[in-house]
Amino acid sequence: MDNYGMTIGLGILMGTLARAYMLRSDYRQYPGYPHGFVTHMSLGFVAAALGSVALPSIAEKEFTAVTFLALAAQQFREVRNMERESLAALEEAELVPRGLDYIEGIARVFEARNYLVIVTALATSSANYFTRWPLFSLAVGFLVIAGTSRLMRGKVIGNIAVVKRGDLQFVGPLLKVNEIEMMNVGMPKMREKILRDGLGVVIHPKDDNARATLSNMGQRQAIAHVATAILGTKKDIDTPEFTPMVRKNVDIGSIALFCVPAEKDIKSLVAAVERAPVLESASRAPLKTKAGRIAAD
């Protein structure tokens, strides 16, 4: 048994490190509560332990041990439900909600990270099992961490679209960002305030795939949420006029965001929108189909 000590130990170490590293890149997904940190680190530890014992248990001909992996999958699906439920419950208190699509995306990421931990632990322990060379297996672990974090990075709006400043104007009571109609604002005082403090950006999709993705309401809500999370908002419960809005130009498919941020800084807003994540659930690719390519020209 003791010749597995190093194998399993290294696997657990690298798996847990992987989870810690992924927590670090968490800031936009989730506020880093100390207790959330503890929860996810412990689950990461469990996942790492599972991943690192998989190979030794096969080597010992304990094939049933592998069924524990199935149990683990069940357990981590539970993590996804937990994240989804807690974020959905907190939505009520958000002035600018994340939207269900964004929550689903975050929950999925939390589940997937545990699988990545298992993969890392498995790769590290396998490397050590076959080579008996701890330093090499550590290197394998780091490589897997680097590789997965690169693969899992996901796209941001800046990759699929060009974000430019837009100008706010009123046509009668109708608020527009460039030529895109946003909403009807009745109160003259609010109109003045919006013109004074509001900001607008226009998001031009780079291709038809991006256009289809940006049309998704969940994606648009996520953009509004990210912009608000970074620049703040002057909206309060009794001033719905300041609600950030994302509307599209129906003819060309570009998207306009209007918001009344606490910090009026157009550069910061453009940067925030460019870094907003493209949601997995909103991502569309009509150009991958033949019919889509025919329509594209």
Place this chain on the structure above:
Amino acid sequence: MKKDDLLAVVTLNKEAVGGDIPIFFASTQEEQAAVAATLSQVLKAMVHDIGNGVYIIVRH
């Protein structure tokens, strides 16, 4: 999509409105704006200008 509710109407033009929703009559534009502002704050709803001297209060 959530349902949007039309909660009240504030009008300068008595002929333009009717029905079973709360209707507030105002005699000047300033009065109309003040009434609409109060209602929107109390009801946590938004004021829209329909254009014919009528403001509607809608919760989105």
